[in-house]
Each structure stands twice: as C-alpha cells, then as structure tokens.
Amino acid sequence: PELTAPGSQDQLDANTREVLNDGTLYFPYVGRIRAAGRTVGEVREQLRMGLSPQYTEVKVDVKVLRYNSQRILLSGSFKVPGPQPVTNIPLSLVQAVSVAGVDLTDANLAGLTLRRDGRDYLIDIDALNRKDSKLSRIFLKDGDYLHLNSNSRNKIYVLGEVRNPQVISFGTTRLTLLEALGNSGGLSPDSADGNAVYVIRGAENFAAATSTVYHLNAKKPTAYLLAGQFELKAQDVVFVGPADITRWSRFISQLLGSASVVQTGAAFRN
Template identity: 35%
Template sequence: MTQTTRTPIARLALALMPLLISGCAYTTGIQSVAQDESQWYGEGGPEGEGGAPPEIIPINPETLLEMRRKQVQEGDDGERTFQERMEEYQYRVGPDDVLNIVVWNHPELSNPMGQFQDIEQMGQQVSKDGTIFFPFVGEVRVAGRTTGEIRETIAEGLAPYIESPQVGVRVVAFRSKKVYVTGKVNEPGIQPITNVPLTVMDAINQAGGMQTAGQGGGGSGGGGGSQSYGADQRTAILTRDGQQHRIDLLELYSTGEGNRLLRDGDVLYVPDNSDNKVFVLGEFNEQSSVLMHQGEMTLAEAVAQAKGFDSEAAYAYGLYVIRGVPQETEEGGAPRIKPKVFHLDARAAASMVLADQFQLQPRDVVYVATSGLVRWNRLIGQILPTVRAAYQLRILSEGFDIE
C-alpha cells in the first residue's frame, strides 16, 4: 500500500482549513445588530458578569413622532410653572437697597435736604439689619417686604400726625440681590435683581449674548491650544443652593420654552462647545469627530460631514447611532452607562429623509458596518502573510537540502 507524503505547505493548508471555513461563516455580512446582539456588548464583565444587551430602536416615523411627543409634554409642564411664577413675582426689599419715600404735600418729610439732590442721595439705604428710620414713624423693618407693604406701614405710622397721608415708596437702587453670569458670554459679571423679573434668557442677553468661535481667546481647556471654541448653545448650567441644574438653551432660544426665573445668589454658567461633538466611525469616507452647529446636528448632516459611505466597504443596511444613557445606581455605587442603539437601513436613498429628521445628541457615535466581502478580504489579508512565510521557508529548505 502506497503512503502519501504531505509537504509542509499541504500540512499548513490542512491546519488552516477550519479557520478559513469559520471565516466564511463569520464574514457573510448578513447578520445585523438586531440579529446578533453579542457583537455590541461584552459576554462577560471584569468580574465575569454577563453584559446587559443594549436597547435597539429602529429609526422610523413612529420613533421620530414619539421622541417629539416627549419633548412637547416636558415643555408644557415647565412652561405652565414658569408663567405662574412670572405672574406672582414681586420684588422684596433687602439690606443695602435704597428707598425713595414721598409723602405728598409734605416736602419736609420727602426731601428734607432740598429739591436739587441726586435721587439716590434723597433716598434711604436699608441697614444691614433690614430697617430704615422715618420721621414720626421711627424705625421701620423693611427687609423681606414689598414696596406696597412698606407704604402701608409708613402711612399707618403717620396717621396720628397727618390726616389721610398719601405715601409713595419705590426702590431707586437695587443692591441686595444679584446673580453671577460666567463662562462663554461677551460680558461676564454680576447682574442685579430688580423689580423686573430676571430670567435665564434676560441674563444672557444682558451679558452681551453668547460668544462665537474665535471670540474671547483661548481654547476649551487652556494650555495654549490653538483652537478657540464658542459658547455651548445647547446647554447652560444653573447653580442654586449648591445644586446644579441643566438649562436647555436650544429649546429656550428656538421655542421660548424652558426659561427659568433667577434668584439671589444664582450662578449661571455658559460652557464652551468643545463637548458638542458626535463621532463618525466605521466605513465612511472620512472618520472624524464632528462639531455640532449651534448645538444641533441631524444624522443626515453627520453622514454628509463624513463625505458619505465608502461605496466599496460600507454595508448601508447597518447604519447605527450609539448613545450612552446614564443609569441610576445605589448611593455610593459606581456610575453605569447603558448603550441605546438606533438602527437605520440606509440602502434606499429615501431613508435619508428619516435621517434628516433624527436629531443627534452630544457624544453620540454614528457607525456604519463593514460589508461581508470586505470583512472576508481583510481576513484573507491577515492569513496570507503566514502562508507566504511558510512557502518561503519551504523554498529555502529545499535550496539548502534541509531534511
């Protein structure tokens, strides 16, 4: 019986056959995220715990409608509360405010220093303990009270000395209450709270508006960076009583909703827009991080910024937006982020209409998958160097008669 002798090349080919067969199964390109979720999350965590599968949502008209409906409902609730507070607003006097008090037909009480005085000099500054002194009435506590309440108190005090006293009270210098506007605004500084309600929009406008890229000098984090970012036109941070609240500037300036009434001691910070980026990865013609324009960007705009799909490598069925959603944890526990994956079949040109309606959020990852043929070619490209090296070794061994 004749025994067949296999060359090293033949033996290597037989050894690589299972890998090639498994490569064929892996690189068909038919499976999607929805069909094989294990591609998108870990089989095991650092302690051997299984990863939670991401939430996968198709981008279709129903999804877009539901997202808009949630935004409208949240805005309506906040708008009603804001309008109620605006209608109920009354300025309450505080220490260091200056009051001008007039008693009609009694100039000796209204302006004892004469007619030609500066209006602030004519007034009375509220002391640190919240009181003022008025003739015939004595010490009057005014801090925490409205001008109407102060007028009634003074009129009652003058009644024993003046028949039907007509008293007028107004604040001529607002010094007790203030807010701080900082960050990427043209004129950061202190703004007084007056008898006119001060809102987030008012405070930013009074600070000269938000800076654009190139204004104010400096980059996002110092260190002499050459890139200068403009203001984040999507989000501002309001610090009140030690708690931070995010203000949706995008919604505020586009619809007027989400405005908030500012209070004494509030700090309003407008950050730069260095975090307002989306990351375009996968088989695009240009992979990059893309800065959102005025805090907004649609999926279609992100695709266009990347100069479209790579026509030879992209698998247009697999266009995904990956978004990290913070999860509530127990107190003291490590923060967790659960990925939410939005999927769009972009093979048809009409799908870009849906992409143009899908609003991205900062730090979203836009990813397009690789076609099966390209994945197969890349796998072969990784195997061929090993085959070539074995073949060269065989040639050398034959040339030197190595047994």
C-alpha cells in the same frame, strides 16, 4: 430706598437712604425705621406718620433706587456672566439669558442648569423657539444660580470613507446622522461602501459598558430618510467602511509599496 423730591442730581442723592445690614434706614425727624421685609407702601406710610408731627399734609414718595441684596448669578458659556439684580419687576429665565448673552461657539444649549434651593434642574434653551416651549413661563428669584455648560463634551467623530473626516462639536439638542454625514461632505464616491455606514455608541468607555453598533445601508432609497431621523448622542462614532475595490487597492499598495493599482491589475491580466 429713595425719597424723591424735584431738583438736581445733588438733591436726589441727598434724599437717598441706604438700607443697612440690619435692615433699617435712618431719616431725619423720623429716626431709624425697619425697611427689610416690608413693601414700599409700608415704608411710605411709616415715614408719613413720622413726619406728620413736624409738617402738615405730608406727602412722601418712596421707591427702590437699586436692589443690592437680591440677585441671581450666571456662570459658564455666557458672554457676560456674573450677577444680575432681582427687582420688583419679575425677571424671567429668557430675559436673564438674553441679558447675559450666549457664547454660541462654546455653549451647550441643551445643558443649562438652574440651581434653586439646593436642587438642580436641567433646561434645554435650544427649545426656546419651539411651539410648545414653556421656558418663557419660568421666573427667577433671589439666590437662583444658572450655569451654561460648554459643548466641549458634545462631540461626534466621523471617520472612514467620507470626504472630510472630522470631529463635530454641537451645542444643540439634536444632531442627526444625516447632518453629521452632510457636514463631513458625504460619502466618498470613489472609496466608500454605502452598505457599510455604522454608528458606534459607547466607544469611549469599553471597559465599563457594552458598546452598541447601529448599521445603515445607504444604498437603499429610504436610507437618507432614516438617517435624518436617527439622532446622535455625544461621543458617538460614525464610521463609513471602504468598498471592496478600495480594500483590494490598499492591500496591493501595502504589498508592492509605490506600485500603482492600475499597473498591478495589468500585470495580473497578462
């Protein structure tokens, strides 16, 4: 605590008293008093009473200069991980995350874990700006631990007849099939079969569980509406199959090596 008095910084430092490991502090003419577990008002009153025999009309002001014993800890995909102090001003989850900053290139926004009193709570900070979000009502206390997971496991594999086959990492709660296809440039107009769009779920662990395959006929007018509502999960594989002419072209290319499809087609017609 700091027993404030007007004056320079040197005078301010001279009036600062550190609470020791045993929870006590020492002040001249009063001696050692217990501060741990007591309010500022209680400490102020004890000091006033202790100084009263030495001074008349004693007025003492006490405030906490630094909170060194109470803190929370943040780790993971934050820009500034590490401890944050818990003060007399309530610290919300949103404030703590804002101070630490989120590394958007690496963070899984749906994977924030709050560990409190031996229990883990999974929190989706991607939901912060949603209308019904209650994250602003979560306040932290001494000993809380926040870990923000990486998005390294949040990958979608887009393969087959798309313009830009790729691995998509996503750090949000929601990624739809339509978004994944859009990020990959869409279906290849020259080689894709719109009736052969598949989502394979569970492909990373064939031995332990049965995979599920979802089929989308992109030739139907409602297909993209459905794709916009279909939410992908981490490790899903999106595969777009080739059209019949593409299969035939590849088959002929394998048989004849460098012979072009056009030349082969002409030879068959003759």
